[in-house]
Amino acid sequence: MTPFDLVLTPRGVRFRGQYYPCTIGRTGTTDRKKEGDGATPRGVHRIVGMLYRPDRIARPAPWALPVGPGDLWSDDIRHEDYNMMVRAPYPHSHEVLRRADPLYDLIILTDWNWPYAVKGRGSAIFIHQQRRPGYPTEGCVAFRRKDLRRIAPLITLQTRLIVP
Template sequence: MTRDDLVVTPRGLRFAGRTYPCTIGKSGVTRNKREGDGATPRGTHHIIGMLYRPDRIARPAGWALPIGPRDLWSDDVTDPNYNMMVRAPYAPSHEKLRRADPLYDLVILTDWNWPYAVKGRGSAIFIHQHRRPGYPTEGCIALSRAHLHDIARRITYGTRLIVSR
């Protein structure tokens, strides 16, 4: 581990000498992630992208891409585009990236089960804003808006996310 890694610990997300309060999946951490299990996958993952809502926030990093009105994420295990960003209109099951609430105003993408997704192994482990302090996710890592933005400004493409707890 290095100082530039994001490390999930029992006390929060450690990064660059600080520990930020965070929440993980409602089912805890697992070695055997499955679609819909509500767990955060154990392991070393890499940051492979950053998305943001340009109508709500300034570009957080030079490599961040805007979320458009038609941007979705496929979570249908029968879909050839499973665990990939897709565009509306889109019939298979998906999650809207451009949400009414602020959870996905800034999304940091990990390489969990990507780019060659294993069907049913779980989709989209994001780092995003929490609903409220302590409220668990469906498997993602969630932080306060201020902490998420602070981290987003300082990570790089390829930064590691280490989940071991």
């Protein structure tokens, strides 16, 4: 572990000597992640990208990419684009990345089951904004808006999310 890693602890995520409260999947952590199980996968997950809503927030890092109205994330285990960013129109099961609520105004992408996805092993393990403090995710790690916006510019492509 390095001080530049995001490390999940009982107190929240430790990053650069600070602790940030967070929420994880509604069923806790797991070594056997499955699509739809609501669990956050244990392991060392590399940060592989950052997406943001340019109509709502400024670019949080020079390497962050804007999310457009047609941007989606495939969660259809029967499709070849499973666990990949796709564009509308997309008739298969997916998540909308440009949401009406602020949950995905800033998304930090992990390499969980990516880029060579194993069908059914889980998709879209993101770092994003919480719905509200204490409200669990579907498997992602979520922060308060102000904390996520503080953390994002300090993350690099060498940063890892460590879920013990």
